[in-house]
Amino acid sequence: MITRQFVDRQKLQEFHPFTRLRALLEDLPVGRSCLEDGQVINLSIGEPQTQPPDFVTEEIEKAAKGWSKYPLSKGTPAYLSTSANWLEKRYNLPTNFIDPTRHILAVPGTREGLFMTALTVLSTPKKGEEAPVFLTPNPCYHVYTGAAAAAAAEVVTVSATKESGYLPDYTTVPEDILKRTELCVLCSPSNPEGAVADPQRIKDLISLACKYNFVVVFDECYAEIYTDTAPHSALEIAGEIAAELETNFPGSSQPDPLANILVFHSLSKRSSAAGLRCGFIAGDEKWISMINTTCQVGGAGVPIPVQAAGTRLWQDEEHVEVNRALYKKNFDLAQTILGKSVPVEIPAGGFCLWLEVGDGIEVTKRLWQEAGIRVMPGAYMSHANSTGSSPGDRYIRLALVYNSDFMEKALESIRNLLETMKNSETKDLGASS
Ligand SMILES: Cc1ncc(COP(=O)(O)O)c(C=O)c1O
Incomplete structure (x- = not known):
C-alpha cells in the first residue's frame, strides 16, 4: 500500500511523533511506576542509556x-x-x-x-x-x-x-x-x-x-x-x-x-x-x-x-560488543517476559521492540496512566491512508535501552498491564455473550 502527501513545513508538529505523544499524554494523570521512587519509565525514545567509553x-x-x-x-x-x-x-x-x-x-x-x-x-x-x-x-x-x-x-x-x-x-x-x-x-x-x-x-x-x-x-x-x-x-x-x-x-x-x-x-x-x-x-x-x-x-x-x-x-570494537550483548540480553528478557502475553518477534537488528498489542494508542495511554511507562504508539511513526488507518496502528515501540535489571522491571510491568487488559476483554466478551 502506498500513501501520497505534501507535508506543510509550518505544520511539522502534526507528524512529529514526540509532539503528538506529549499531546496525547499531557492531560492524563501519570501512574506510579514499578521503580522504587515511582518515577516515569521512558521507553519512547531510541536513546542509548549506557555511556560511551571514557576515552x-x-x-x-x-x-x-x-x-x-x-x-x-x-x-x-x-x-x-x-x-x-x-x-x-x-x-x-x-x-x-x-x-x-x-x-x-x-x-x-x-x-x-x-x-x-x-x-x-x-x-x-x-x-x-x-x-x-x-x-x-x-x-x-x-x-x-x-x-x-x-x-x-x-x-x-x-x-x-x-x-x-x-x-x-x-x-x-x-x-x-x-x-x-x-x-x-x-x-x-x-x-x-x-x-x-x-x-x-x-x-x-x-x-x-x-x-x-x-x-x-x-x-x-x-x-x-x-x-x-x-x-x-x-x-x-x-x-x-x-x-x-x-x-x-x-x-x-x-x-x-x-x-x-x-x-x-x-x-x-x-x-x-x-x-x-x-x-x-x-x-x-x-x-x-x-x-x-x-x-x-x-x-x-x-x-x-x-x-x-x-x-x-x-x-574500537570492544565497547560495541558490550553494547550489542546488552541489547541481546534485553531482547531475551522481552521474549521471556512479554512472550507469555503477546506474540514477541525479536528483530534481527536495532534495540527497539515493535510489539503488536491491538490498539497501540489505547495501550500507550493505559501504560502511562496505570504503570508510569511512556512508549511510542506505532500510529505516530506512520502515515495514515485516506481511511485514516496506518500499518503502525496495532503496534507500540519499546526502546530497550536501559540496563537489564531496569528493563526486567519495566517489561514485567508492561506484561501485567497487557494481562489486565486481556482479562477484562475476556470478561466483557463473556458478559455480552
Ligand atoms: C532510523 C534512524 N535514522 C537516523 C537517526 C538519527 O540518528 P543520529 O542523527 O543520531 O545519527 C535515528 C535516531 O533515532 C534513527 O532512528
Whole structure:
C-alpha cells in the first residue's frame, strides 16, 4: 500500500511523533511506576542509556585546541580515513574502494545528513511542473518526512508490514511515481521494526535506482546493533558489483558502482554517543561533493575535538560488543517476559521492540496512566491512508535501552498491564455473550 502527501513545513508538529505523544499524554494523570521512587519509565525514545567509553573525554581534551577553529567542511583527514578503513574492514570491501577524500563526508549525525541530502538532491520544481517524489517506508523515522517537507517534495510512503518482512518493497511503486522519484530511503536495520534487508532486496533497490535515476539513502545507523548476524550494507553490494565488473570487463571504463548510493552511519547507537553528534555519509562522489557544499553553506560541521573522539570510537570494537550483548540480553528478557502475553518477534537488528498489542494508542495511554511507562504508539511513526488507518496502528515501540535489571522491571510491568487488559476483554466478551 502506498500513501501520497505534501507535508506543510509550518505544520511539522502534526507528524512529529514526540509532539503528538506529549499531546496525547499531557492531560492524563501519570501512574506510579514499578521503580522504587515511582518515577516515569521512558521507553519512547531510541536513546542509548549506557555511556560511551571514557576515552571519548580524553580524546576531546587532547584535541581541545580545535575548539577555536571552524571545522574543515568535509572532515579531518584522520576522521575520513578512519571511517573509510572501518567500512572496508566491516564490509570486506575491495581495497581502496572507498576513497576518503572523495567518497566520505563527516556529518554531525544521520539526522543532519538526511536533511542536507534532501535539500541537495531534491530539485526545485519549475512553474507548472509536478514536485519531485521522496519515497520512504511506512512506518518510518520521522526525519525522512521532515526532510521531504523542507525540500517541498511529495512524500510517497510504501508500507512495511509483517507480510513484507517489515521492509518496503519499492518495486511495487507505480511507474509514473518512480519516474518522478529523486530520493528514496531504505533503513536497515529499520526503525521502528528492526528488520534487516537481505542482499537481494538491496540489489533490487540499487537496480531500480539506476533504471529510474534516483538517489537512495541507505540509513544504516543501527548497523552495529544486531542480535545474531551482522547486517549487510549497500556498500557491500556495490563492492560486489565493482568486483564483478572488473572480472568481466577488466581495465575498461566501467559505470561507477557507487552511483546513486549514499550510506549513512553514526556513533549515536553503535557507541551510545547520541550527544556527541558524529557520523558520516559514504558513497556517490558527485553527491558527496554537492552535499558538502550544502553543509558549507548551511551547516556547522563536526567540531575538530568531536572528530578526534569519533576517530577513536570507529577504531574500537570492544565497547560495541558490550553494547550489542546488552541489547541481546534485553531482547531475551522481552521474549521471556512479554512472550507469555503477546506474540514477541525479536528483530534481527536495532534495540527497539515493535510489539503488536491491538490498539497501540489505547495501550500507550493505559501504560502511562496505570504503570508510569511512556512508549511510542506505532500510529505516530506512520502515515495514515485516506481511511485514516496506518500499518503502525496495532503496534507500540519499546526502546530497550536501559540496563537489564531496569528493563526486567519495566517489561514485567508492561506484561501485567497487557494481562489486565486481556482479562477484562475476556470478561466483557463473556458478559455480552
Ligand atoms: C532510523 C534512524 N535514522 C537516523 C537517526 C538519527 O540518528 P543520529 O542523527 O543520531 O545519527 C535515528 C535516531 O533515532 C534513527 O532512528
